[in-house]
Amino acid sequence: MVDGGALEGQVALVTGAGSGLGAAIAHHLAEQGAHVVVNDVRADAAAAVAKDLVGEVAVFDVSDSAAFDAAVDTTVAQHGRLDVLVNNAGIVMDRPEVIKRLIAAQVAAMAGEAVAPLRVLSTLTDERFDRMLKVHVYGTFYGMRAALRHMEDARSGVIVNLCSVYAYGGSVASPEYAAAKHAIAGLTKSVGAEVAPLGIRVNAVAPGFIDTPFLDPLDDAKAFLLARIPVGRFGRAEEIAKLVRHIICDATYSFGEIFPASGGWLA
Numbered sequence: 410m411v412d413g414g415a416l417e418g419q420v421a422l423v424t425g426a427g428s429g430l431g432a433a434i435a436h437h438l439a440e441q442g443a444h445v446v447v448n449d450v451r452a453d454a455a456a457a458v459a460k461d462l463v464g465e466v467a468v469f470d471v472s473d474s475a476a477f478d479a480a481v482d483t484t485v486a487q488h489g490r491l492d493v494l495v496n497n498a499g500i501v502m503d504r505p506e507v508i509k510r511l512i513a514a515q516v517a518a519m520a521g522e523a524v525a526p527l528r529v530l531s532t533l534t535d536e537r538f539d540r541m542l543k544v545h546v547y548g549t550f551y552g553m554r555a556a557l558r559h560m561e562d563a564r565s566g567v568i569v570n571l572c573s574v575y576a577y578g579g580s581v582a583s584p585e586y587a588a589a590k591h592a593i594a595g596l597t598k599s600v601g602a603e604v605a606p607l608g609i610r611v612n613a614v615a616p617g618f619i620d621t622p623f624l625d626p627l628d629d630a631k632a633f634l635l636a637r638i639p640v641g642r643f644g645r646a647e648e649i650a651k652l653v654r655h656i657i658c659d660a661t662y663s664f665g666e667i668f669p670a671s672g673g674w675l676a
Contacts (some may be wrong), residue, residue, distance in 0.1 A: 415513050417441075419492070420484060421446065421657075422521060425449060426448055426495075428449075429448070429622055430571070430650070432458045433529075433623065434654075435447055436458075437647070437651060444488065445462050448471070452468045453508050467483075469542045471551065473551075479552070479555055482555070491560065491566065493567050493569075494567075496571060499571060501627075502583065507532075508627065508629050509609035511633075516635060517666035519618060527581065529583075545586075550596060553570075554570075561607060564608055570612070570668055572590050572593050572615040573617075575590045576593065582630075591667040597611055597613040597666075598665040601665020605664040610660070612663050612667070613668065614656065614668050617674040618634055618674075639672065651668050
């Protein structure tokens with residue numbers, strides 16, 4: 410159990426914190442006494458969360474390296490430090506036609522019928538694949554790089570990247586998402602080992618399906634997803650936020666680790 414105030418006087422930047430999982434993480438870090446910088450591409454959403462936390466706002470797209478650098482440099486200039494970075498920002502591509510084909514294939518397979526081609530990868534556009542990697546992989550890379558430029562000199566700091574259960578396997582419905590999450594896992598493990606001698610901890614959380622607006626495009630597939638979750642429900646944002654808080658405050662012997670939280674997801 411973490412005592413209140415474990416992050417008193419520390420400065421944390423949480424990306425994609427205007428709603429859902431990011432907002433929950435920001436709230437939990439603030440409860441521990443951290444001064445939280447709330448990032449989102451939506452200025453109004455970021456402002457609402459920051460006001461609630463008495464934090465501050467940094468509006469930028471994580472796939473913009475110059476903007477990420479500027480936000481981190483500005484935070485350090487204003488506060489003299491950056492102790493925590495949580496790379497949470499992410500996107501999900503809405504492809505309802507793919508979900509329909511997957512459901513039809515599941516029904517056909519259960520009935521012993523021939524399954525039609527799913528045409529997931531073969532219809533994936535360059536733009537969709539590029540955007541997925543830009544936000545998840547490049548965004549995580551830009552954030553770690555910007556933060557480490559300051560943390561390395563301070564020989565202190567914690568970075569938590571948001572990964573996914575799909576970092577352990579594939580996603581038939583979204584191969585671009587799985588590819589991005591595999592890359593984040595690889596970055597986490599590699600950089601975690603690199604900076605461990607400096608006392609800097611870089612780790613990742615690999616959530617399963619969490620009940621946030623992120624799941625909205627998957628409404629038609631929720632029954633199939635729940636059937637693969639042994640606990641029988643989707644996760645709650647605060648459950649992942651508590652795990653992130655634990656990693657930051659208590660997991661002092663963890664470097665380059667991936668922490669799963671999936672409800673027992675059957676991949």
